[in-house]
Amino acid sequence: MARRLQLVSTLSGCEYPFERIEEFADNGESLEVQISDIDRAKVREGRHLWERFADFLPFTNADAGVSLGEGNTPLMAAGDQLQALTGVGNLLLKNETQNPTWSFKDRGSLACMFLARELREDTVATISTGNMGHSVAAYAAKAGLAAVVFVPTFAPQEKLMAMAMHGAHVLKVAAPDYAEMKNRVLGLAGRLKLRIVSGNGPIRVEGYKLTAFELFEQMRGKVPDFVAVPTSACGHIRGVFKGYRELQAAGLIDRLPRMIVVQAHNNSPVVTAMKRGLSQVVPFRDFHTIAEAITSGNPAGGDEILDKARRFDWLGEDATEEEILEAQRAFARAGFFVEPSTATVLPAVRKLVEAGRINRDASVVLMLTGAGLKDLDALKYQPCGGVIESDVETVEADLRSVLGR
Amino acid sequence: MARRLQLVSTLSGCEYPFERIEEFADNGESLEVQISDIDRAKVREGRHLWERFADFLPFTNADAGVSLGEGNTPLMAAGDQLQALTGVGNLLLKNETQNPTWSFKDRGSLACMFLARELREDTVATISTGNMGHSVAAYAAKAGLAAVVFVPTFAPQEKLMAMAMHGAHVLKVAAPDYAEMKNRVLGLAGRLKLRIVSGNGPIRVEGYKLTAFELFEQMRGKVPDFVAVPTSACGHIRGVFKGYRELQAAGLIDRLPRMIVVQAHNNSPVVTAMKRGLSQVVPFRDFHTIAEAITSGNPAGGDEILDKARRFDWLGEDATEEEILEAQRAFARAGFFVEPSTATVLPAVRKLVEAGRINRDASVVLMLTGAGLKDLDALKYQPCGGVIESDVETVEADLRSVLGR
Numbered sequence: 001m002a003r004r005l006q007l008v009s010t011l012s013g014c015e016y017p018f019e020r021i022e023e024f025a026d027n028g029e030s031l032e033v034q035i036s037d038i039d040r041a042k043v044r045e046g047r048h049l050w051e052r053f054a055d056f057l058p059f060t061n062a063d064a065g066v067s068l069g070e071g072n073t074p075l076m077a078a079g080d081q082l083q084a085l086t087g088v089g090n091l092l093l094k095n096e097t098q099n100p101t102w103s104f105k106d107r108g109s110l111a112c113m114f115l116a117r118e119l120r121e122d123t124v125a126t127i128s129t130g131n132m133g134h135s136v137a138a139y140a141a142k143a144g145l146a147a148v149v150f151v152p153t154f155a156p157q158e159k160l161m162a163m164a165m166h167g168a169h170v171l172k173v174a175a176p177d178y179a180e181m182k183n184r185v186l187g188l189a190g191r192l193k194l195r196i197v198s199g200n201g202p203i204r205v206e207g208y209k210l211t212a213f214e215l216f217e218q219m220r221g222k223v224p225d226f227v228a229v230p231t232s233a234c235g236h237i238r239g240v241f242k243g244y245r246e247l248q249a250a251g252l253i254d255r256l257p258r259m260i261v262v263q264a265h266n267n268s269p270v271v272t273a274m275k276r277g278l279s280q281v282v283p284f285r286d287f288h289t290i291a292e293a294i295t296s297g298n299p300a301g302g303d304e305i306l307d308k309a310r311r312f313d314w315l316g317e318d319a320t321e322e323e324i325l326e327a328q329r330a331f332a333r334a335g336f337f338v339e340p341s342t343a344t345v346l347p348a349v350r351k352l353v354e355a356g357r358i359n360r361d362a363s364v365v366l367m368l369t370g371a372g373l374k375d376l377d378a379l380k381y382q383p384c385g386g387v388i389e390s391d392v393e394t395v396e397a398d399l400r401s402v403l404g405r
Numbered sequence: 406m407a408r409r410l411q412l413v414s415t416l417s418g419c420e421y422p423f424e425r426i427e428e429f430a431d432n433g434e435s436l437e438v439q440i441s442d443i444d445r446a447k448v449r450e451g452r453h454l455w456e457r458f459a460d461f462l463p464f465t466n467a468d469a470g471v472s473l474g475e476g477n478t479p480l481m482a483a484g485d486q487l488q489a490l491t492g493v494g495n496l497l498l499k500n501e502t503q504n505p506t507w508s509f510k511d512r513g514s515l516a517c518m519f520l521a522r523e524l525r526e527d528t529v530a531t532i533s534t535g536n537m538g539h540s541v542a543a544y545a546a547k548a549g550l551a552a553v554v555f556v557p558t559f560a561p562q563e564k565l566m567a568m569a570m571h572g573a574h575v576l577k578v579a580a581p582d583y584a585e586m587k588n589r590v591l592g593l594a595g596r597l598k599l600r601i602v603s604g605n606g607p608i609r610v611e612g613y614k615l616t617a618f619e620l621f622e623q624m625r626g627k628v629p630d631f632v633a634v635p636t637s638a639c640g641h642i643r644g645v646f647k648g649y650r651e652l653q654a655a656g657l658i659d660r661l662p663r664m665i666v667v668q669a670h671n672n673s674p675v676v677t678a679m680k681r682g683l684s685q686v687v688p689f690r691d692f693h694t695i696a697e698a699i700t701s702g703n704p705a706g707g708d709e710i711l712d713k714a715r716r717f718d719w720l721g722e723d724a725t726e727e728e729i730l731e732a733q734r735a736f737a738r739a740g741f742f743v744e745p746s747t748a749t750v751l752p753a754v755r756k757l758v759e760a761g762r763i764n765r766d767a768s769v770v771l772m773l774t775g776a777g778l779k780d781l782d783a784l785k786y787q788p789c790g791g792v793i794e795s796d797v798e799t800v801e802a803d804l805r806s807v808l809g810r
Contacts, residue, residue, distance in 0.1 A: 068740050069481050069500055074474025079547065095474055098503045101742065102778060123808060134742075142484065142740030148807065150800075157792075158781040164791030165737035165777070165784065169807045174796035184797045191801075192810060332570035335473050335547030337506065337539075372570070373507060373778040376563040379570065386569030387562075391579035392589045395555075396596075402553065402574045403528060405597060 004036035005058045007202055010304040018058065019119060022189060023201035030234070030301040031202040032242065033058045041250040050110075053213045056246050058206055059114040066113040066143040068100035071210055075218040078366065081334045086346060087353040090363040092224065094215065097338065097371035103293075104211070104236055104369045105135035105199075111207030112136070112197050113143040122146060125189075126197040127182055129155040131293055131370055136197060137168035148194070150185045152178050156377070179298075199233030200301035208239020209246070215365065216247055223253050225362040226315070228260035228345040230369050231270060232294035234301030237261060240367075241308065257365075258314055261305060262348040264289040264341075265318040270302045274316035279306055290321055290378055293341035293370050315357055317348035325381055328372070337372035409441035410463045412607055415709040423463065424524060427594060428606035435639070435706040436607040437647065438463045446655040455515075458618045461651050463611055464519040471518040471548040473505035476615055480623040483771065486739045491751060492758040495768040497629065499620065502743065507776040508698075509616070509641055510540035510604075516612030517541070517602055518548040527551060530594075531602040532587055534560040536698055536775055541602060542573035553599070555590045557583050561782070584703075604638030605706035613644020614651070620770065621652055628658050630767040631720070633665035633750040635774050636675060637699035639706030642666060645772075646713065662770075663719055666710060667753040669694040669746075670723040675707045679721035684711055695726055695783050698746035698775050720762055722753035730786055733777070742777035 007016040009025035010032050016025065018033070025031055035041075041055035049071055050062050078091035096104035116124055125148040126136045133149040140147035147168035151160060152175070160170045175181035189196045197204065215224070223244065229237040237259055247253045263271045266289040269281040276282070281302035289295065299305075308314060319327065327346035331338045345366045352358045390398040412421040414430035415437050421430065423438070430436055440446075446460035454476055455467050483496035501509035521529055530553040531541045538554040545552035552573035556565060557580070565575045580586035594601045602609065620629070628649065634642040642664055652658045668676045671694040674686040681687070686707035694700065704710075713719060724732065732751035736743045750771045757763045795803040 065484070067481075069479025069503065072477060072479070074477070074505075076472075076474050079470070095505070097507075098474065098505065100479075100500070100503065100740070102502075102507065102776065138737075138740045138742065141738050146808065148804065158784055160792050161784040161787065162742060162777065162781065165734060165742060165787065166740070167738045168791060170792045171795045171800060171803060171807070172792060173800050174794075176797075181797060184800060188801055188804060192804065192808070194804075194808075329570060332543075333546050333572045335505070335543045335571070337543065337567060337570060371507065371778065372567065373776065376567065379563055379566040382566065382570065386573060387565050387575045387577060389579075390576045392581075392586060395576060395578050395589060396593050398576060399553065399593060399597065399599075402576070403551065403597070403599075 006034050007031040008034045011307060021193060021195050023196070023198045024300055028300055030200055030238070030304045033202050033206055038246050038249050041246065043252070049210050049214055053210070056209065056213065056250070059118065061118055062114050063117055066117060066139065067110060068106065068138060068142050070099045070106035070110050071214055073098045073214070075215065075365070079334050082330065082346065085330055086350045087360050088349060088358065088364045089361055092363065092365045093336065093368055094211065094365050095336070095368045097368050101131070101135045101138045102371040102374065103131040103135060104208070104367065105131045106139070107210050108204030108207035108235065108239070109135040109139035111203050113139050113145070115203045116145055117143060121195060123148065123194060124197060125150070125194050127185055129292070130159060131374065132199055133163050133168070134159070137163040137166035140168065141166040150181070152181055198235070200235035200299065204235050205239040205242060208236050209243030212240045212243025212247065216253070221253065223255055224257050224365045226260050226358060226364040227257045227367065228262055228349055228364060229367045230291070230294050230341045230344050231261045231263055231305070232296040232299065234270070234299050234305050236367070236369070238301065238305060238308065256312060258312065260348065260352065261309065261314060261316040262344045263318050264291040264294060264324065264344055265320045267295060267297055268318040269296070269298055270305055271316040271318045273302070273306055274309055279303065281306065290324055290381055291341040291344055292375060293339055294344070315352055317352050319344040319347040323347035329382065332372070336368060338368050339370040339372050339374045340378050342369045411439050412436040413439045416712060426598060426600050428601070428603045429705055433705055435605055435643070435709045438607050438611055443651050443654050446651065448657070454615050454619055458615070461614065461618065461655070464523065466523055467519050468522055471522060471544065472515060473511065473543060473547050475504050475511035475515050476619055478503045478619070480620065480770070484739050487735065487751065490735055491755045492765055493754060493763065493769045494766055497768065497770045498741065498773055499616065499770050500741070500773045502773050502776040506536070506540045506543050507779065508536040508540060509613070509772065509774045510536045511544070512615050513609030513612035513640065513644070514540040514544035516608050518544050518550070520608045521550055522548060526600060528553065528599060529602060530555070530599050532590055534697070535564060536779065537604055538568050538573070539564070542568040542571035545573065546571040555586070557586055603640070605640035605704065609640050610644040610647060613641050614648030617645045617648025617652065621658070626658065628660055629662050629770045631665050631763060631769040632662045632772065633667055633754055633769060634772045635696070635699050635746045635749050636666045636668055636710070637701040637704065639675070639704050639710050641772070641774070643706065643710060643713065661717060663717065665753065665757065666714065666719060666721040667749045668723050669696040669699060669729065669749055670725045672700055672702055673723040674701070674703055675710055676721040676723045678707070678711050679714055684708065686711065695729055695786055696746040696749055697780060698744055699749070720757055722757050724749040724752040728752035734787065737777070741773060743773050744775040744777050744779045745783050747774045
């Protein structure tokens with residue numbers, strides 16, 4: 001019996017064809033890919049991760065020609081400093097900033113390009129101000145597809161130019177607010193038969209599963225107790241978890257990691273709902289956070305995450321602006337320059353340990369989602385210690401003073 | 406017989422102790438590490454590249470604790486567009502932008518930290534405006550060493566802050582010119598027993614050898630015909646070549662790749678000398694190039710490169726400012742966002758093919774040395790095509806116009 005692929009809405013269970021253009025169910029719920037014979041899936045031989053885990057993926061003709069060399073990112077011991085800061089003895093970093101466009105988004109973009117090639121789509125489109133737009137633009141260039149990135153007018157020009165360098169059409173859309181811009185753009189999708197790729201789309205989620213498969217290989221079949229993920233549209237965290245669930249369905253692991261949903265305190269629609277025991281996200285509006293890569297104030301995928309959190313005993317925690325800035329410095333002083341959104345995971349895990357929700361001997365993977373280079377502007381909020389004005393006459397004295405020699 | 410390590414000056418053959426603090430010979434020549442029994446070196450089993458190639462490296466006690474997860478970067482087919490642009494059928498990209506600090510420098514920094522740990526040094530210092538300073542700062546943070554980065558006053562503040570985030574002491578040194586600043590700082594080294602790490606230092610070169618070893622593994626023992634490297638201080642290109650020579654000395658390969666020295670036309674001290682058949686570099690002063698990562702106007706290591714180029718039939722070519730900008734766009738349209746210095750390799754190889762110096766059926770590896778994110782400022786020189794001003798009323802018409810639907 002050939003395996004069957006379909007899309008299923010994640011709360012009500014409605015079924016849709018795999019090729020559906022819109023990325024959410026008619027009632028707004030997240031969709032996910034269901035593979036009929038996932039329980040018989042096996043790990044194969046293969047050079048690429050997606051070849052070894054082909055049984056777990058919905059692509060029938062994955063083409064290496066669309067890859068930019070994503071994945072295969074290091075999983076590393078976090079080191080003494082970060083362990084001491086969090087109180088976790090077995091703290092691991094999964095460094096997704098070493099992807100081709102320097103964020104986790106590339107794994108989702110790979111999956112989108114596999115699909116676009118299979119369906120013979122000629123265009124890929126997304127709404128973004130940052131990592132997502134850049135990643136989609138780069139992958140569309142590699143795959144030879146047209147790319148359209150809709151951006152709000154407040155997006156920094158240099159980021160738009162970086163997307164345009166890849167040949168993307170960048171449409172800066174003036175609108176009363178970001179939500180209205182999004183709605184208007186999504187409305188176009190059906191009329192123009194254009195797939196507007198969302199950060200929580202079902203195909204991107206299939207790409208994020210690859211991170212779970214890679215962790216499975218890197219940890220030689222062991223499952224971490226916790227995986228902490230900075231969360232905005234929700235696609236990343238549900239992708240990683242879906243990967244682990246399918247490994248379990250296939251009998252390759254016997255337990256699941258517990259996910260830790262991490263958001264900025266100033267914009268925590270999912271975490272606030274988790275803390276209050278609600279089944280629907282608490283929308284945030286008119287907020288400001290330095291964690292610019294996680295700014296979905298009312299993520300369409302949030303309700304599913306709340307459902308998963310209840311059923312699988314996930315944790316949720318936030319990070320204040322001050323904690324984020326401090327954590328970005330702490331990461332850098334351990335050698336890792338991450339963007340502010342990524343830095344949220346450090347205080348979140350620390351607080352969960354202090355509250356007794358995470359045991360000190362647990363294994364915890366922190367997802368380093370985006371490079372600090374992505375947002376050098378954010379450094380203006382950091383205290384500028386360490387930069388010393390000197391000149392050729394005083395440099396020896398200044399150096400001796402710095403080194404205490 | 407235990408193996409013996411020493412430093413040897415690369416032209417006159419003078420010998421120095423392996424632990425020498427200054428990074429050049431007394432006469433200014435480049436130094437290189439000589440391992441006494443390299444001809445008996447073997448590839449070992451091991452998780453890390455430096456473990457598998459330990460026989461080829463001068464570290465007796467390499468400690469994984471100083472690694473940030475450098476290397477293991479993709480080697481990929483460049484794709485049809487870049488092949489067509491250069492005329493090379495077997496064009497490969499070695500994407501060093503997927504290193505921990507997003508440039509090739511990290512392999513050299515790893516080697517520096519191995520040495521610093523072995524010699525129980527507590528401080529590492531360098532002179533830099535960009536990739537080098539950032540990489541050294543990050544690795545020093547990981548290794549728990551103090552870092553000092555000397556920078557000229559024209560270095561952009563945000564880059565300095567990124568280094569300072571890692572805990573480095575950043576000394577901005579006002580001086581009549583960059584060369585005088587460098588001389589003054591190097592003069593301090595001996596007095597303060599401080600190793601001022603140079604981009605062409607013998608230990609960094611040992612780190613860059615790892616790229617050759619990784620290529621050897623990725624190409625399953627095959628040797629590319631050419632390896633093109635954007636060249637400034639000269640450490641990178643001589644490190645990669647030294648790696649290949651030692652593989653040959655150990656009997657693992659039977660021929661060497663020919664290296665292609667690539668520089669910006671506006672600052673081409675080595676390439677100009679190669680073209681003129683000179684044995685000494687032609688110093689450049691008061692130049693401007695957008696390729697800010699390759700701005701050594703009078704590299705101390707250049708004469709050795711000229712010697713190697715003659716003996717091993719290397720090629721040299723440059724790229725004009727216009728060619729660099731065009732090539733940066735071409736790389737981006739193939740999916741790869743590289744910094745301008747990296748983009749030089751594309752027109753250089755194209756011109757060498759057109760001149761008949763590289764056969765169209767040759768295999769050519771292009772080193773992608775640094776990420777485009779490193780220098781978003783450079784985008785201001787690019788034509789800003791692709792960014793379209795729109796609003797919620799006109800977006801559908803604008804989109805239809807862009808897509809031609």
